[in-house]
Amino acid sequence: MPRNPLPRGKIVPRYPARRKRRFTLLGALLAVLSLVLSACGGSATSAGDGGNTLIIGMTASDIPVLDTGLAQGQGYEGLRFVGNQLYDGLTKFDLTKSDQIPKIIPDLAESWAPNADLTSWTFKLRPGVTFHDGTPWNADAAIFNLDRYLNKTSPDFYQELNAQGGLSIAGIKAYHKIDDLTIQIDTNGPWAYLPSDLATVYFGSPTAIKAEGNQGFAEKPVGTGPFKFDSLVRGQRMVMVANDKYWAGRPKVDKVILRPIPDPTARTAALRSGEVNWIEVPPPDDVPSLKSQGFQVLTNSYDHIWPWVYNMTKAPFDDVKVREALNWAINRQALVDNILKGTAEPALGYVPHANAAYEPADDVYGYDPAKAKRLLAEAGYPNGFTMTLSYPTSGSGNMVPTPMNTALQTDLAAVGVKVELKPIEWAAMLNDYFVGKIPDNADALNISLSYQQEGFWRSWFGTDSGINAGKYSNPQVDDLFARARTVGDDKARANLYSQAAQILGKDSPWLVVVNDRNPRVLAPSVHGFVQPQSWFADLTQLSVG
Structure with a gap:
């Protein structure tokens, strides 16, 4: 007889466990x-x-x-x-x-x-x-x-x-x-x-x-x-x-x-x-x-992204102009060159280059502090604001999170955004993240994520996903994810994810930073x-x- 298991298993993290620190x-x-x-x-x-x-x-x-x-x-x-x-x-x-x-x-x-x-x-x-x-x-x-x-x-x-x-x-x-x-x-x-x-x-x-x-x-x-x-x-x-x-x-x-x-x-x-x-x-x-x-020393692009997930239930991150502004305020290339020594590449959008859905049109951000300041002023924050970031001190795919987040803290301070860094142990962060919470109700969290399994698109951004910690919601994106489950052709399905990524680029639910190169x-x-x-x-x- 057919088994009818009706599984509702808890999703757990699947990312390679890595701990990196600069050392003396x-x-x-x-x-x-x-x-x-x-x-x-x-x-x-x-x-x-x-x-x-x-x-x-x-x-x-x-x-x-x-x-x-x-x-x-x-x-x-x-x-x-x-x-x-x-x-x-x-x-x-x-x-x-x-x-x-x-x-x-x-x-x-x-x-x-x-x-x-x-x-x-x-x-x-x-x-x-x-x-x-x-x-x-x-x-x-x-x-x-x-x-x-x-x-x-x-x-x-x-x-x-x-x-x-x-x-x-x-x-x-x-x-x-x-x-x-x-x-x-x-x-x-x-x-x-x-x-x-x-x-x-x-x-x-x-x-x-x-x-x-x-x-x-x-x-x-x-x-x-x-x-x-x-x-x-x-x-x-x-x-x-x-x-x-x-x-x-x-x-x-x-x-x-x-x-x-x-x-x-x-x-x-x-x-x-x-x-x-x-x-x-x-x-x-x-x-x-x-x-x-x-x-x-071996590296290669792979399906990895290292973002800050904004808490969109809290001001000022309920304003798309603020979310986009931060994406123009950070110098990703300097981070790759000076901190990561070429072991990662700048992430200019929501699709890693080693994902089948990637298209050049998915790269929507760059480094333009003047534009960041203009967007912040339009959103009503000409002098910036103060925010908190929860970030793991080590862990799966997180590279060297403390020096990386310190560098981002400096970039954002230059446009008036003061970031309080709140370190947390990796396992403790995941306990919150995988039930859809941002630790300490911070304004954002830094985490290593992937789309290697296609279902992760919906997990990270779907309105009804239990682990959508930032609480992003867009019916157009939800519809694209639902359509993807019905399309058997791989290329056609990848095109749907690319369309979703371009909408994400306009909505800016994350501060996208780098893609690891798996050294x-x-x-x-x-x-x-x-x-x-x-x-x-x-x-x-x-x-x-």
Whole structure:
């Protein structure tokens, strides 16, 4: 019988966990001392790892929970290095090219097709695939996993997983097995981009989950992915080994070790000392010296935006002229050059350049302090005003928020707007943001966001969205988002988002600042990695040596 789960899972953040701070020579020396002391207890290299082994210094403070979708508890970094390595979804992003925005391609589903009104999708499953424990991948395994995510009447339902699934599963009405290698998923309404939203819905071995239980499976995960779980020491490391029987071919690298190193100073020191051979998010000030020392410093555009979300329920941000004025008052290029050292690019509108919806017409802002002052005067604030900004001190995709917001504070002061910066811990901010609140009822909040899953457009700007923290509302924009769910052609749907972005440019619900370029640094011994235009990364085609 079809499952009718009626999921209403809480949407949770999915952004790569990154912590960046500018650091001093003293900080670097302390970090090196810390690494030397930790090596006495067994570092990545001293433990005998070597040869064809990739050792990644993550920004996360711990290894993510290893159970399928729960890996996103450490943001998109958790999905990048755990979810996408241990598991597969029905679909996935093509991460093999650096010069193209990744498209959705088959993964555990070989193909899919919707009905005429895009409310029912049939997925043909890939034959001959087995989980790491030998359990066959088939429709029964798919239904078991969907029950864990969605079916509140099933004994296999897992509430925490349901909540973590968030946007990717909200809107699925029912699903059922057609035959051993075919399933059908029905939705509450048209859902043209369902295959994209399913890319982060991962599948675990029913045999292992039943044997270990939810908590046990989180410590001994079993998927179908390119790497198999080997060992875990919480707070220190996770080891994965190549899956010799991976359906798409054995990975070229033999072993992947994840090391949580949240402090950027310590991450860079670990790279320089050879303790790791890959780090996420180098401190921008270190980029020139890392390049000169022969390390591979990689960047690429991806679907990321770093805005201030205005609280439009409060004056003066209920006035569009004020909101637009601030967008003309900030020097984005100077921020990119002087603070971020080229690891980001100016955001002149609401669509990142690495989003399929981007068109040059979407870039609507620039740097013109005189225009900013004129708009403020027209709005009745010739002498400016005072405002508060809630911002995270670190966290997923937030780059270096304190120096960045301090620079913006200086720019805005030049046009008469005095900004009181109110730092808050990242997790605490998200607790408020994802129930639609701005911490401390501030006038604006700074946060890292994305449109990688198309449903995020409506999440950030839809009138009826529970996480539209700024309380922006425009019926024209709502209509474009509703129409997008009914349009099967990707280019036509992207055009609708571009139209929405141009309306957003006129309404100015955010102060748009920069788009991150996803910097990471690899040792010279790492070969064959492609830096995609994505939050995610394909580790299967690289080697070390």
